[in-house]
Amino acid sequence: MPEPTPLIECVVNVSEGRNAATLEAIATAISAVEDCYLLHRDVGPGAHRTVFTFAGPPEAVFAGALAVYEVAAARIDMREHRGTHPRSGAVDVCPFVPISGISLEEVAARTRVLGQLLAERFDLPVFLYAASATxxxxxxxxxxRRGEYEGLAAKLQLPEWQPDFGPSIPHPRLxxxxMGARPFLIAWNINLAPEATLAQARQLAGRLRGSGTKGRPGLFPGLKAIGWHIEEYGRxxxxxxVVDPDNTALARVYLTAVSLADGMRIRVTGSELIGLIPERHLRAAARGFCFEGGYEEEMETAVTVLGLDDLGPFNWRKRVLEAVYRDAAQTDRRSQ
Structure with missing residues (x-):
């Protein structure tokens, strides 16, 4: 059997969620790279952050990532940035995820090459994390990221927090x-009814996440979580x-959140997927609610039971990684 073609995904998080022209410039730069397919754009005005998901052969995806940094360097100024999401830079975090035909270690090696290039080209401090961590x-x-942009200058003065590449002072605008190589994770938000307070959201997050709160471990080791208020949603x-989705079922987390929230006299109203999700994890959510059926039935059931349409229409066909990539590649072939 022939080896599968190397395929990776980049899920770059950019500290811009309000300037449509800048976001369009980034999308255009990614799509201009041959064999690099922009699969999804998740814009968060309240968080002032956008997640771009693109995939393809490693060479194309790393070229697409470089293009993102080039646009950000020309158009984003962190001195003017205010948002609810933790962040330390214009291109805040740039993870690369192996999909097929390439190992995590091989992807990590490529991140080190790109990191050095970015440091030299933009005079930018670069930290490596996850499988690329030093x-x-x-x-x-x-x-x-602790300390965020506002604490970055002080952090870079500490011997233990020298960047892996680049200067020991922040770039004033960037x-x-x-950046780093990591396995797939699911970015996913659990929605609370408008009457829930920020303190209650933070308390619920502390109960759920693996690190827990106040020295007590939480319920799900494969989950990281914070509570926040999003102005645009009014809640x-x-x-x-979900950093270990194979061992942290969405259905179980969701049902636990519903139960804990009920005990706190608040309500979970649904959830919000950020970016894309592998089809197996969405189907597993339906089965976690004791439903088994055909492919499309399970997908529709997962959307319903997780309340993924709580904040707006949700078309799973445009949010499942494999389906979106197939469609993008087929569209590209037809246009040639």
Whole structure:
């Protein structure tokens, strides 16, 4: 059997969620790279952040990532940035995810090459995290990003927080960037009814996430979560990264959140997917609610039981990674 064609995904998080012209310039730059397919754009005006998901052969995807940094360097100024999401730079975090035909270690090696190039080209501090990390204390994004943009200058003065590449002072407009290779994670927010307070959202997040709160471990080791308020929705959310989706079922997290919220006298109204999701994890959500059926039936059931249409229409055909990539590649072939 022939080896599968190497295929990777980049899920770059940019600290811009309000300037449509800048977001369109980034999307255009990604799409201009041959064999690099822009699969999804998730714009968050309240968080002042946008997630671009693109995929293709490694060479094309890394070229697409470089194009993102080039546009950000020309158009984003962190000195003017205000938003609810933690961040330390214009291109805040740039993860690369192996999909097929390439190992996590091979992708990590490529991130180091790109990191050095970015540092030299933009005079930008670059931190490596996850599988690319150069020390254990840089493995988690939350440790690397702690202090955010406003605390970056002081952090870079500490011997233990020298960047992997680039200067020991922040770029005034771009801040710093974090990049690395990692397995797939699911970015997903649990919606609370408008009467829930920020303190309650934070309390619920602490109960759910693996790190827990106040020295007590939480319920799901494969889950990271924070509570926040999103002005555009007029409500609080528990913002989640499911970092071990194979062992952290969405259905179980959701049902647990519903139960805990009920005990706090608040309500979970649904959830919000950020970016794309592998089809197996969405189908597993339906089965987690004891439903088994055909492919489309399971997808529709998962949308319903997780309340993914709570904040607006949700078309799973445009949010499942494999389906979106197939459609993008077929469209590209037809246009040639």
């Amino acid at each position: 020390s254990p204390d840089r493995f988690g994004l939350e440790q690397v 801040g710093a960037t974090v 609080c959310q528990v913002s989640c990264n």
